[in-house]
Amino acid sequence: MMDATLFPDRDSEGSPRAAERRDTIIALSTARGRAAVAVIRLSGPQAGPALDLLAGARPAPRRAAYRSFRRPCDHEILDRGLALWLPGPASATGEDVAELHIHGGPAVISAVLDAALAVPGVRMAEAGEFTRRAFLAGRMDLAEVEGLADLLEAETEAQRRQAxxxxxxxxxxxxxxxxxxxxxxxxxxxxxxxxxxxxxxxxxxxxxxxxxxxxxxxxxxxxxxxTRAERLREGFRVAIVGPPNAGKSSLLNLLARRDAAIVADMPGTTRDVIETYLDLGGVPVIVVDTAGLRESSDAAEQEGVRRSAAQARTADLVIWLEDAADPVEPAVEGAAGLWRVANKADLAGAGRGRADHFISVRSGVGVERLIAALTAAAQEGTSGEAAxxxxxxxxxxxxxxxxxxxxxxxxxxxxxxxxxxxxxxxxxxxxxxxxGRVGVEDVLDRVFATFCIGK
Missing domain, CATH: 1.20.120.430 (tRNA modification GTPase MnmE domain 2)
Incomplete structure (x- = not known):
């Protein structure tokens, strides 16, 4: 947590940042849809008065209290649940904060939100506005804010830990x-x-x-x-390239455990880049199927070959997939890492050339070993001691x-x-x-726009 004195202009009276914080904002902080519990959060100078009007006697600071939530204009009970009062500056946003823990039905949420918005000075929050106020109050710095955004977006265990x-x-x-x-x-x-x-x-x-x-x-x-931390956040990229009919699309489907790409005996079936997302050992891995590399007079296939070469240059790892019975020297330039993988290794006449892995997409021979090697490579390519x-x-x-x-x-x-x-x-x-110590005004809108409403 940062010392607010590092940001002397953040709360100065009359500054644009101070004006930004005068409204009281409200939003649903849990996901929309039917659920057992929904949390509505308010932040700003009217959070306390709004809580008084909705829930009656204000609870003791930082103590949950069971309350009936009423519509201020006619005192009709809208729901019953928990109310929390978190006075500033010892709150997430540095302002007075109130939370209403109610039942998660859409009608209940709508009724309580409408009742709170009827209180003068309360408005709906914009995307990321709660976190933005925490930043402006010096409760978080900009790198911590971005880490929080990544934590909300994390899809794998390794991403969660890093965020x-x-x-x-x-x-x-x-x-x-x-x-x-x-x-x-x-x-x-x-x-x-x-x-x-x-x-x-x-x-x-x-x-x-x-x-x-x-x-x-x-x-x-x-x-x-x-580049390991950035790679973990964005995903470890693996490009499958090679000659036509080597089994690239079949390998992609096998790794994805679904029909992500069209498989056909006719060469040139894949003409565009097809991506699928995997979680291997807690690491996000993006596997890319590409067009077969060969000379062609077809304009669409030529573009596919060009894109294949581009994917190979930018991938963290290239799998050169070839027919075990007809090995072809890898035609890849600028790859960060390259594995030579021979498919159809179970067929009679399949050679034992210079491949790093011998597999059969059809029978599954060697595939688990290949996946284990991919997992290890992804973990090694994204793990680091220092942040x-x-x-x-x-x-x-x-x-x-x-x-x-x-x-x-x-x-x-x-x-x-x-x-x-x-x-x-x-x-x-x-x-x-x-x-965010200096010169970050130009990036603030971009950073906080990545958050959902209510965070």
Whole structure:
């Protein structure tokens, strides 16, 4: 959780951000549809008065109380359930918050929402507005907000773990540690500037700063080179490529356990990219079936072959699928990793060439071993000890910081101290963009739009 004093402009009276927070917002925070329980949340200055009107006596702070919820205009009972009162600033949004735990029928939800919206100053929340208010109040930083968004979207166990780590501040702490090291180097340079006026510069100030800058540049470059966290968030991509009629679509269907692609004996059946999503060992894996690679005069098939080559270049792993009885040298350029897999290995005459795996899509021979190997490769390609960069926005900020550091390092001997300090300030500001310390107004709408209404 971040110190609100890091964001002095967030709640200043009269600022656009303060005006954004004056309304009281309300939304259903649980999924729509019939359910045993639904939770309606209010946040803002009218949350307490609205709770009084709907539920009678306000419960003790942070204690659930059983209440009858009534329509304020005629006191008709709409439902009975639990009411919670969470006064700010010790709440998720930093504002006064009220929660109504009611029965999850659509008519009940609609009636309670309508009754609350009749209270002056209460309006429906926009997508992500509760979390946005938490950010503006300094309850979360921007990297933690993005981690929360990923947690809501997580579909596999590994994604859940990574998102929870980021939403708990692990990435923020790592970036803040880098920034603190930069600040320390800046302090050495500034001290050298200050002492130079007195003609008594302490020994080693500039060299200590230089050593920290060199070390930090190495760390930032390593973080940029590590794409595992981003790969886990987006999915480990596996492209199945190879000659026509090797069994690519059949292998995709077997991995997906459904008929995701059309299978036919006629060459050239697959002309477009077909993707299917798998959960292998808790890791999201996107398997891509592609058009058979061959020369063709058909314009549609030519485009399919072009797309196949593009998929091979961008995939994390390429499976070159070939006929075990008629092996073909892989025609793939620029692949990050390539496995040669021979299909139809159960047929008479099938060779034992240089393939990494021998399988039969028809009989299932070797398929489980291939899936186990895929699972291990996906886990290895997405797991890391340190909290990694999960978005292009993080990568852009670190890249800009590294550019400033490299300019400082490369011109170190000729740079005046004032210019070196300015380059370090630029690098620190770029790192601050990851957590939202500086310059994030242009990305806020985009970040919070990914949330559902009520979060």
């Amino acid at each position: 929870l780590r980021q939403s708990s501040g692990e990435l923020s702490a790592r970036v803040e540690a880098w920034r603190e090291r930069l600040v320390g180097a800046m302090a050495q340079i500034e001290a050298a500037i200050d002492f130079s006026d007195e003609g008594d510069v302490p020994d080693g100030l500039r060299e200590r700063a230089r050593g920290e800058i060199e070390s930090l540049a190495v760390d930032l470059a390593a973080a940029l080179a590590d 990694g960069l999960t978005r292009a926005r993080h990568r852009d900020a670190l890249q800009a910081a590294l550019v400033a550091l490299d300019a400082c390092r490369n011109g170190w001997d000729a740079l005046p101290d004032e210019l070196a300090a300015e380059l370090l300030r630029q690098a620190a500001a770029e790192l601050g963009r990851v957590t």
